Amino acid sequence: MILNDVVCKDSQHGYCKANIKINKDTIEAIDIISTDPSKFSESSFYVTKGFVNSHLHPNQLFDRRLLDELNISELLHKMHHDYQKNDEERYTQALFVLMEAIKSGSTTVYAVASHPVPVLKAFKTLGIKGAVSCFFN
Numbered sequence: 001m002i003l004n005d006v007v008c009k010d011s012q013h014g015y016c017k018a019n020i021k022i023n024k025d026t027i028e029a030i031d032i033i034s035t036d037p038s039k040f041s042e043s044s045f046y047v048t049k050g051f052v053n054s055h056l057h058p059n060q061l062f063d064r065r066l067l068d069e070l071n072i073s074e075l076l077h078k079m080h081h082d083y084q085k086n087d088e089e090r091y092t093q094a095l096f097v098l099m100e101a102i103k104s105g106s107t108t109v110y111a112v113a114s115h116p117v118p119v120l121k122a123f124k125t126l127g128i129k130g131a132v133s134c135f136f137n
Contacts, residue, residue, distance in 0.1 A: 001021075001022045001023075002019055002020065002021050002022070003019065003020040003022065004019050005017060005019070005033070005041075006018050006019070006020055007040050008020070008030070010030070010032065013032060013035045014035065015035075015037065015040075016032050016033075016034060016035045017032070017033045017034040017035075017039055017040055018030050018031055018032045018033055019031045019033060051104075051105045051106050051107055051108075052106070052107070052108045052109075052110070053101050053104075053106040053108070053109045053110065054110045055110060055112065056097065056101060056109050056110065056111045056112070057111070057112050057113070058090075058093060058094035058097040058098060058111050058113060058119050058122065087115065087117065087118045088118070090113075090115055090118035090119065091118035091119075091121050091122055094111075094113075094118055094119045094121075094122035094123075095122045095125065095126065098122055098123065098126050098128055099126065101128075102126070102128065107129065108128075108129045108130050109123075109128055109129075109130035110130055110131050110132075110133070111123075111130060111131070111132045111133070112132075112133050113132055113133075113134060114134070116132050116134040119132050120132055
């Protein structure tokens, strides 16, 4: 398989456009097409090293283990309405969940949080790359 017109970051060239040849699960060759950013188009896609976990709820995953005996509607109600946590509990939960993501091979995490400050603190504490989107209930 060949991935054409991929934007990736090369250690010698920085960001560049390349074709990547993959055989089964091994990258066999990376042919650099251009190092000119004006050649990168919206149709190009980006390759990141490592595993990107693109949707993680740091404070909910731990709750799901604590509230495991509940059916899904009861679980969601408890997590979003009944179970009140303080920021220290949210921070601790985020640490555990982010450490589990690292153990699972994630190198970058995209997290969703209704209370982002303790989650951001956990990202900084662990030195994890990622992003946090915020919503408020």
